[in-house]
Each structure stands twice: as C-alpha cells, then as structure tokens.
Amino acid sequence: MRFVLVHGGFHAAWCWDLTIPELNRLGHDAVAVDIPGHGTRLREESTLANRRDAIADVLRPGDVLVGHSGGGFDITLAADAVSDLVAHVVYLAAALPREGRTYPEAMTMRNSEDGSFDGDVGEMFGHLHFAEDGAMSFATFEGAWSYFYHDCDEQTARWAFQRLCPERFGDTTTTPVSVPRFWEADLPRSYIRCLQDRSKPRWLSDVVATRLGVEPLTIDTSHSPFLSRPAELAELLVHATTTAPIAPLTAQ
Structure with a gap:
C-alpha cells in the first residue's frame, strides 16, 4: 500500500519523518505532503482550494489518505475532489467538516440537531503568540512540549519545536x-483517538468518530504519536485499512 500523510496545524511534512521508515519497514510506501503555508511552501497563501489541490495532486489510485488534527479537513476536501483515487481514509486525532459549515463551527459543534456549541477545544490559546497580521505561533518551547509532545523526550520535542511554523x-x-x-462516495474510513491528547477534547473525538460511523481505534499517546511512538502508529495505520464502518456517514 501507499500512504499519503497530511500534517495538521503548525506542522509540515517533517512531522512524519519517523513514521515513514516504520511504514517502509512493514513493506509499504509513504509520502508526506506540505500544505501551502507550511514547510517548503511556507511563503504560499493558504486557502481551502490550494490545500485541497496540494494533496489531490500527489494521490494515485489505491492510496491510503491519512490526516492528522486539522489535516482531517484537508484530506476530506481532497477525497471529495478525487474520491476514485482513495482506497481508505484515516483520521488521526483529526477534524471532519460539517456540510455547509465553517472550520470553527465544525470544531465546536457537539450536536447538529440542536446546534449546540462548546468553546472548550483544548488549552492551546494560552500557549500562543498572535502577530499583527493574525498569524499564530507557540510562544515558548514549554508550551508546545506540554500541548503537543508531552510524551516525547526533550530532544525530540525541541527538534519538533524548532520546525513549527x-x-x-x-x-x-x-x-x-x-x-x-x-459524503456520496462513502469511502472506507477509520478514526484513531490519542488517549493522552491535550490538544483535541475527548468529546470532539467522539463526535467525529460517530459522524464517520466507525468504532474508534486508540493509541496511548499525546497528540503527536508520529514522534512519540512512530512504530506503533505505523502498525496501527496498516491495521486501520482492514477495518470497516459500522454506521453511515453523517454530513451534519
């Protein structure tokens, strides 16, 4: 199999550097994508359309599409554009759009029927610095270590912090x-919940898994298993492709 790996906010393709060799060791190919505005594409404008296209352009027939955190939004957009190329979609502690809603709405809505929202989507904002142009960045290494990488050793966490954008x-x-x-394609899909996640609230993971119609898989890590337990994550990604939904997709 070939895995196409998509990062979440603040990160870039480099975050998969430890996971790709583990997938290779298991006999699978893998490629990590830089979303516009990140990594090698840092200076590019970041839009829904060009984020979608950055992923769709590298997909080949039969690929497994993996999105971490906010990358779940991006892989959904790409799967919508070229669903015929995707064999399976894996959401790793990831977001899922709600049809006709914005990203912030999808990240805060508990129940589409009563329109209920929840402002508690993690403690990230207490660790951030906001520039005049609206760009957000982590103010301190300690904040990023606590929020993203608390189960990583300090050397690994500092390596990642130095690369955050x-x-x-x-x-x-x-x-x-x-x-x-x-929604119409009803692709094979999986959701992986990180049990020690300090970034994504448990309730939001449960909402996404329910809307995907899947029984969530779990890994006992922080929000960043690609750095703290890459071998275990690689095995879980491969296992995820053998699972099937237990209920229909829910667009709202």
Whole structure:
C-alpha cells in the first residue's frame, strides 16, 4: 500500500519523518505532503482550494489518505475532489467538516440537531503568540512540549519545536465547506483517538468518530504519536485499512 500523510496545524511534512521508515519497514510506501503555508511552501497563501489541490495532486489510485488534527479537513476536501483515487481514509486525532459549515463551527459543534456549541477545544490559546497580521505561533518551547509532545523526550520535542511554523488559517475560518462527493462516495474510513491528547477534547473525538460511523481505534499517546511512538502508529495505520464502518456517514 501507499500512504499519503497530511500534517495538521503548525506542522509540515517533517512531522512524519519517523513514521515513514516504520511504514517502509512493514513493506509499504509513504509520502508526506506540505500544505501551502507550511514547510517548503511556507511563503504560499493558504486557502481551502490550494490545500485541497496540494494533496489531490500527489494521490494515485489505491492510496491510503491519512490526516492528522486539522489535516482531517484537508484530506476530506481532497477525497471529495478525487474520491476514485482513495482506497481508505484515516483520521488521526483529526477534524471532519460539517456540510455547509465553517472550520470553527465544525470544531465546536457537539450536536447538529440542536446546534449546540462548546468553546472548550483544548488549552492551546494560552500557549500562543498572535502577530499583527493574525498569524499564530507557540510562544515558548514549554508550551508546545506540554500541548503537543508531552510524551516525547526533550530532544525530540525541541527538534519538533524548532520546525513549527506560524499558522495562518486564511479563508478556512470564514468559508463554509461543501464536500457532497465525499459524503456520496462513502469511502472506507477509520478514526484513531490519542488517549493522552491535550490538544483535541475527548468529546470532539467522539463526535467525529460517530459522524464517520466507525468504532474508534486508540493509541496511548499525546497528540503527536508520529514522534512519540512512530512504530506503533505505523502498525496501527496498516491495521486501520482492514477495518470497516459500522454506521453511515453523517454530513451534519
């Protein structure tokens, strides 16, 4: 199999550097994508369309598409565009769009029927610095270590911290997202919950897994298993491709 790995906010393709060799060791190919505004594409504008295209452009028939954290939004957009190329979609502690809603709404809605929202989506904002242009970055190493990498050794955590980039959400915060082909395609899919996650609240993971119609898989790590337990994560990603949904997708 070939895995296409998509990072979340503040990160870039480098965050998969320890996981890719483990997938190779298991006999699988893997490629990590830099989303516009991150990594090698740091200077590019970040929009829903070019984030989608950055992923869709590297997909080949039969690929397994993996999205971490906010990258769940991006892989859904890509799967909507080229669903015929995707064999399985894996959401790793990841977000899932709500049809016709913005990213912030999808991240805070508990129940689409009563429209209930929850402002508690982690403690991240207490660790951030906001620039005049709206870009967000982690103010201290200790904040990033606690929030993203608390189960990593200090050397690994500092290596990651030095590579974090400012996050500029662009139109992702204001533009309602519509992915009708994704809901219609009903692709094989999985959700992985990180049991020690300090970034994504348990309730939000439960909501996403329920909307995907899957029994969540688990890994006993922080929000960043690709750094703290890459071998275990690689094995779990391969296992995820053997699972099947137990209920329909829920667009809202």
